[in-house]
Amino acid sequence: MGDEAATASRATRSIEQAGGGRGASLADRVHAWKEGRWAFLPGLAPVLLLYGVLLVLPMLLLGRYSFYRTRRGTAEVIDSFTVDAFVRFFSDAFYLGILLDTMIVGFVVVLICAVLGYPLAYFLAGLRRWKAVFLMIVLAPFFVSQVVKTYGWMVILSNQGFLNWLLIESGLVSERLRMLYNRTGVIVGMVHILIPFMILTLESVIRQIRPQVLDAARSLGAREWQVFFKVILPMSLPGLVAGSLLVFSLAISIFTTPALMGGERVQLMSNFIYKRAVSIIDWPLAAVASWVLLVLALLTVIVCLKVLMPKRMRA
Amino acid sequence: MTALRRVSPFQAGFWLLAMATLVFLLAPIVIVVLASFNDNQVLSFPVDRFSLRWYRAVWEDFELLESVRVSLIVAAIATVLALALGIPAAFSLARYKFPGRDMISAFLLSPLLIPLIALGLAVLLLYAAAGLRPSLTGFILMHVLITVPYVIRTVLAVLTQLDPALEEAALSLGADDLRTKWLVTMPLIRPGIIAGGFFAFMTSLDNVPVSIFLGSSRMTTLPVRIYGQVESYGIDPVFAAVSTLLIAATLAIMIALDRIIGLDHLK
Numbered sequence: 001m002g003d004e005a006a007t008a009s010r011a012t013r014s015i016e017q018a019g020g021g022r023g024a025s026l027a028d029r030v031h032a033w034k035e036g037r038w039a040f041l042p043g044l045a046p047v048l049l050l051y052g053v054l055l056v057l058p059m060l061l062l063g064r065y066s067f068y069r070t071r072r073g074t075a076e077v078i079d080s081f082t083v084d085a086f087v088r089f090f091s092d093a094f095y096l097g098i099l100l101d102t103m104i105v106g107f108v109v110v111l112i113c114a115v116l117g118y119p120l121a122y123f124l125a126g127l128r129r130w131k132a133v134f135l136m137i138v139l140a141p142f143f144v145s146q147v148v149k150t151y152g153w154m155v156i157l158s159n160q161g162f163l164n165w166l167l168i169e170s171g172l173v174s175e176r177l178r179m180l181y182n183r184t185g186v187i188v189g190m191v192h193i194l195i196p197f198m199i200l201t202l203e204s205v206i207r208q209i210r211p212q213v214l215d216a217a218r219s220l221g222a223r224e225w226q227v228f229f230k231v232i233l234p235m236s237l238p239g240l241v242a243g244s245l246l247v248f249s250l251a252i253s254i255f256t257t258p259a260l261m262g263g264e265r266v267q268l269m270s271n272f273i274y275k276r277a278v279s280i281i282d283w284p285l286a287a288v289a290s291w292v293l294l295v296l297a298l299l300t301v302i303v304c305l306k307v308l309m310p311k312r313m314r315a
Numbered sequence: 316m317t318a319l320r321r322v323s324p325f326q327a328g329f330w331l332l333a334m335a336t337l338v339f340l341l342a343p344i345v346i347v348v349l350a351s352f353n354d355n356q357v358l359s360f361p362v363d364r365f366s367l368r369w370y371r372a373v374w375e376d377f378e379l380l381e382s383v384r385v386s387l388i389v390a391a392i393a394t395v396l397a398l399a400l401g402i403p404a405a406f407s408l409a410r411y412k413f414p415g416r417d418m419i420s421a422f423l424l425s426p427l428l429i430p431l432i433a434l435g436l437a438v439l440l441l442y443a444a445a446g447l448r449p450s451l452t453g454f455i456l457m458h459v460l461i462t463v464p465y466v467i468r469t470v471l472a473v474l475t476q477l478d479p480a481l482e483e484a485a486l487s488l489g490a491d492d493l494r495t496k497w498l499v500t501m502p503l504i505r506p507g508i509i510a511g512g513f514f515a516f517m518t519s520l521d522n523v524p525v526s527i528f529l530g531s532s533r534m535t536t537l538p539v540r541i542y543g544q545v546e547s548y549g550i551d552p553v554f555a556a557v558s559t560l561l562i563a564a565t566l567a568i569m570i571a572l573d574r575i576i577g578l579d580h581l582k
Binding site for chain 1 (some may be wrong): 323325326329330332333335336337339340341342343344346347350357358359360361400401403404406407408410411413416419422423425426428429430431432433434435436437438439440441444456457459460463467517520521523524527528538541542545546549550554555558561562565566569573578579581582
């Protein structure tokens with residue numbers, strides 16, 4: 001036994017030396033006993049092949065289509081290389097309005113998610129005994145199918161729905177409110193779908209704030225609201241920013257909820273793309289709109305990763 | 316002994332808001348379950364007569380059941396394939412240093428960031444260009460693409476947190492590479508694999524914006540079927556029953572997972 005342990009520790013030492021000592025990363029150290037320059041390839045080749053055929057190829061095609069032109073008044077695509085579809089998108093107030101609406105709805109959703117999500121995240125972060133139960137309550141809606149959640153909100157917000165019944169029975173309103181098939185409904189549904197992302201991001205940051213820091217603030221005479229605004233909030237700001245950017249990038253891309261809850265009145269980028277793809281067929285314009293949405297979503301995430309997140313939080 | 320501290324109005328407000336958010340999170344789920352037992356022909360409140368008629372209606376809706384079958388087949392096979400492709404990929408990314416590793420890693424996770432409707436449209440164009448017809452294979456392969464990033468992400472996370480000493484010990488004690496992977500590494504990263512598989516399965520089962528371009532009127536997945544019906548005919552109570560069944564299944568899987576790996580791995 002003793003011999004084996006000695007051998008093992010010697011082996012570990014020699015690996016450490018080969019891999020550049022204690023400071024070397026796991027990958028370096030393990031690499032020390034892996035042979036071959038292309039040894040990483042077999043593990044990656046199948047997945048890269050899949051991505052090549054089903055991601056890169058279609059996206060290239062999407063790029064090509066955005067430079068096509070449609071024959072006036074028809075869905076027919078003319079083989080050409082023109083910026084016609086870009087000009088059409090960026091010179092039309094109606095299309096730009098959809099883009100603006102998408103961003104406004106995104107901002108409002110982020111704002112509501114932050115205001116509603118923060119207290120719950122704070123509450124979760126401080127829990128010990130009942131944590132599993134409350135985590136379940138937060139995670140269950142997260143994993144329930146988006147169509148189901150959207151349908152649930154339609155049941156609550158429709159004219160004959162639960163909320164209208166509640167409001168009328170309690171005498172708060174005399175006429176049924178219109179809450180579905182307009183922007184209010186879409187925002188409520190989107191907040192519900194995206195708020196878990198905000199809560200979980202915030203919770204992981206708030207949990208790292210040591211309670212001693214808060215006690216220090218209190219013992220120095222800070223009131224509870226001061227502790228929150230001067231200590232907790234600034235310390236959790238990276239999480240709030242990261243959560244907000246994540247929610248924004250998801251909010252502008254989300255399809256099912258605005259498509260079902262918005263009806264004919266609310267048109268956001270994703271639903272616009274779908275419509276131009278299948279009902280009012282205009283593939284070049286749909287392709288341009290897809291690129292606009294894609295660039296916007298990726299920019300949001302890149303800003304989140306590169307600029308606003310401190311180094312230690314990247315991973 | 317709990318010391319009673321005076322609660323400031325600010326704290327009370329904060330706590331109330333947290334509870335309100337919890338209610339908000341649960342509201343549509345609870346209401347759907349309630350509505351599914353309502354006997355009324357049109358969905359309305361209050362629920363005055365209890366009935367199981369909508370569940371019978373689900374059972375008799377063959378098109379709906381067919382979409383459930385398609386969904387389950389696609390999700391199950393896509394999850395298995397996503398694990399089969401994702402786990403080796405995560406190993407390669409975690410264990411080897413090669414030029415462009417970070418870029419490949421970002422590329423492999425990119426389907427998580429791309430607006431799926433754009434990807435759906437791109438695939439529609441591919442189908443049109445190649446003259447492909449809707450098929451189960453097309454469904455499965457596209458679902459592997461949108462689910463494999465979840466597997467790579469979770470498995471990569473557990474792999475990079477693994478203490479290398481454990482594998483080194485096995486290797487130095489004479490186990491070969493494969494044996495070490497199977498007997499030491501795999502059991503250690505099992506929570507990541509299970510969590511990744513769960514994410515993959517649920518994502519496949521949930522997807523609309525890509526699936527909507529892949530199916531036909533005869534063959535489609537459950538969420539696309541619900542989407543189409545609700546979009547055309549409004550809130551038919553039969554979908555409250557379907558939703559309740561889906562909610563029950565989701566909860567059952569989550570409780571099982573909590574027992575096996577703990578909910579912390581699902582965050």
